[in-house]
Amino acid sequence: MVKLRLQRFGTTKRPFYRIVAADARKTRDGRYLEIVGTYEPTKQPESFEINNELAKKWLHAGAQPTDTVKSLFKKAGIMSEFLSEKNSK
Numbered sequence: 001m002v003k004l005r006l007q008r009f010g011t012t013k014r015p016f017y018r019i020v021a022a023d024a025r026k027t028r029d030g031r032y033l034e035i036v037g038t039y040e041p042t043k044q045p046e047s048f049e050i051n052n053e054l055a056k057k058w059l060h061a062g063a064q065p066t067d068t069v070k071s072l073f074k075k076a077g078i079m080s081e082f083l084s085e086k087n088s089k
Helices: 052-060 067-076 078-088
Strands: 002-011 014-023 034-040 047-050
Touching (some): 002 052, 002 067, 014 052, 034 052, 052 078, 067 078
Antiparallel strands (some): 034 047
């Protein structure tokens, strides 16, 4: 099973995350299949970049986003696009 989740980078108390598609059995910072975007929660305001095409590709392939990634996708409007495409089929 593939999950869309955060992979942590950065130093102590200064996290930086990559949003990756990874096998659910791998460790958090372990091997991943593809980088979908980035997320920087410490910036004011918090910033994130997501490749919409890659995110929708993985969602259509059945990847399950974690709660945090799902909320980032909602902010970016990816979840609403994905659900409208899914319902129109």
